[in-house]
Amino acid sequence: xxxxxxxxxxxxxxxxxxxxxxxxxxxxxxxxxxxxxxxxxxxxxxxxxxxxxxxxxxxxxxxxxxxxxxxxxxxxxxxxxxxxxxxxxxxxxxxxxxxxxxxxxxxxxxxxxxxxxxxxxxxxxxxxxxxxxxxxxxxxxxxxxxxxxxxxxxxxxxxxxxxxxxxxxxxxxxxxxxxxxxxxxxxxxxxxxxxxxxxxxxxxxxxxxxxxxxxxxxxxxxxxxxxxxxxxxxxxxxxxxxxxxxxxxxxxxxxxxxxxxxxxxxxxxxxxxxxxxxxxxxxxx
Numbered sequence: 001x002x003x004x005x006x007x008x009x010x011x012x013x014x015x016x017x018x019x020x021x022x023x024x025x026x027x028x029x030x031x032x033x034x035x036x037x038x039x040x041x042x043x044x045x046x047x048x049x050x051x052x053x054x055x056x057x058x059x060x061x062x063x064x065x066x067x068x069x070x071x072x073x074x075x076x077x078x079x080x081x082x083x084x085x086x087x088x089x090x091x092x093x094x095x096x097x098x099x100x101x102x103x104x105x106x107x108x109x110x111x112x113x114x115x116x117x118x119x120x121x122x123x124x125x126x127x128x129x130x131x132x133x134x135x136x137x138x139x140x141x142x143x144x145x146x147x148x149x150x151x152x153x154x155x156x157x158x159x160x161x162x163x164x165x166x167x168x169x170x171x172x173x174x175x176x177x178x179x180x181x182x183x184x185x186x187x188x189x190x191x192x193x194x195x196x197x198x199x200x201x202x203x204x205x206x207x208x209x210x211x212x213x214x215x216x217x218x219x220x221x222x223x224x225x226x227x228x229x230x231x232x233x234x235x236x237x238x239x240x241x242x243x244x245x246x247x248x249x250x251x252x253x254x255x256x257x258x259x260x261x262x263x264x265x266x267x268x269x270x271x272x273x274x275x276x277x278x279x280x281x282x283x284x285x
Contacts, residue, residue, distance in 0.1 A: 011104035019092050021047065064088055066117045067274035068125065071132070071245060071267040074259050081158060082125050083132035083267065084118035085274045098164055107165060111139040112148070119152050124277035132158045134190065138165035140176045154185035158209060161187060163195045170204065177205055188245075192233050199236050210237045212258075214248020214268070221253040227261065234262045 024046050032039035068082040088097045101110040115133060122131050139145050140161075149159075159180055167173055177187050188209035189197045193216045202210060212233050220226040230246070237244035246258040249268030258266060272280065 011100055011106055014100060015088075015092060015097065018096070019089060022092075064114050064117055066114070066121055068121060068131075068277055068280060069267060069274040070272035070280065071265055072271055073265050074263055079126070079129055080265055081130035081132055082121075082280070083160065084121055084134070086114045086117070087274075102165065107136070108139045108142050108145070111135060111164070112142060112144045115139075115145060115148050119148060119157075121277065122152065122156060127156075130156055130158045130186065132160050132188070134160045134162050134164075136162050136165040137167045137173050137176075140173070140180075149180075149185075154180070154183050158186045158188050160190040160211065161205075161207070162190045163197065167196050170201070174205060177207070181208070193229050199232055202233070203236050203240055206240055207242055209243045209245060211245045211247050211267075212263070217246050217248040217254055217258060217268070218250060219254070221251075221257045227257060230258060230263075231261050237264075238262075 024043055028039045028043055031042070064086040065088075067085050067087055069085055070079050071081045071083060072079050086094055086097075088094060098107065098110060101107045111134075115135065118131070118133055125131060135145065140159075161173075161177070180187055186208045187205075188211050189202050189205060189207045190211045191197055191213040192202050192210045193199075194213040197213075210233060212230055216226050216229050216233075220230060234244050236242075243264045244262070245265040245267055246254075246263045247267045249255050249258065249266045249270045251270060254268075255266055255270055
C-alpha cells in the first residue's frame, strides 16, 4: 500500500468521486438520451445519497491490475515484446490516475507500486520477447525503483521513458539512461514527437527504441503533416541506430502508411488490445 499523509489521502477520495460520477453517468446514459432533465435530477439524487466503497480504489492503487499489449515486427507480424499497462478499475482512466497522483505528491509512489506489479509479468511472456516498463524521469531517480530494477533481468526489459513528470535536468537523465544501458536494459522514449521528446531531444538521449506518439499515427493516412513528422522521427532513429515503433495503430490504412515510411514495429488496437497473458494471441510469437 502507498504510504501517505492525511492530505495526500485526499487524492484517493477524489478518485472515488470521479469514479462514482462516471459510473452514474454510464448508468443514466439511456435515460439522458430520452429525457435529459429527468436524468440530471436522478444524477443529483444519486450523487447526494450514494455511498461509494473506497476499498476498491484503495485496492486498485495498492496493487493495480497490469495488462499486456503486443508489439510486433512490421514484417511477418512476429511479437517482439509486450508493454505493461496499469489499470485501476473500469471507471478510472489510467492517465488521469497518474496525473492526480502527481498533483498530490504520490506520482513516483504510484509508479513504484505499478512497477512492482508489472515485473511479475516477465514470467508470463515468451522468453525471446521483452517487457516494456513505463517510468518517468523522476521515478528513475527513486531508490525504490532502482532497487526493483536491480532484482530483475534487465536484458529482458525495455524501460519506456515517459513524460509523466517534468524533465528538468537533461544531463542527469542522460547519465541515468547510460547506466541502465550499461546494465543491459534497452531504453525507449515514449510519446516521441510530442512535448519534450521532439527529434533533437530524442537524438540527444540516444535511446535504443523510439516509440512514436499515437497522436501522430492515428489518422496519418489522411494527413501530410503527420506523415512528415513520422518520417522525421524515423530518420532520427536511423541516424542513432534505434528501433522505431509506431503506437496507436488502430486501422489497416495506418499500418500500411507507417510501414511504407519505414517503421520497424507497430503497436495498437489493430495489433492487439491490452489483456492478461492468458488472453493474449501467442500465435506468431
